[in-house]
Amino acid sequence: MISGINYGLATPLSSEITISNGTAVQNNFYDYTVTRVSDVPDIQVSIINSGEKIGGIGEPGTPPILAAVPNAIFDATGKLYTSMPIKMG
Numbered sequence: 001m002i003s004g005i006n007y008g009l010a011t012p013l014s015s016e017i018t019i020s021n022g023t024a025v026q027n028n029f030y031d032y033t034v035t036r037v038s039d040v041p042d043i044q045v046s047i048i049n050s051g052e053k054i055g056g057i058g059e060p061g062t063p064p065i066l067a068a069v070p071n072a073i074f075d076a077t078g079k080l081y082t083s084m085p086i087k088m089g
Contacts, residue, residue, distance in 0.1 A: 001045045001061045008065025010035040012084045 014033040018025045026032035047057070070081050073088070081088075 001047070001057055002043050004058045004061030005043055005045075005065055006035055006037070006040055008062040009040055009069065011062075011066060012069040012081075012086050014085055016085045 010033070014035060016026075017032070045061075066084075070084075070086060073086060074080050077088075079088075
């Protein structure tokens with residue numbers, strides 16, 4: 001779950017894939033920016049046992065963050081960003 005949240009933070013804030021001549025310019029971690037554990041605040045996750053069958057748990061953390069980050073920036077600045085990564089300035 002924490003990795004999904006971390007990925008959700010990276011996508012709108014720093015991760016970008018650019019295409020040149022039909023090929024992705026970034027091809028590994030040395031030229032593709034991802035957030036690291038040291039880049040994000042401490043994340044606390046609580047999982048509530050619902051008694052239902054357990055399935056994948058990592059991915060559900062990503063989609064809400066992808067919406068929450070641009071909305072938080074809009075709330076703080078009044079500027080609406082409609083593409084990712086968000087390039088402030």
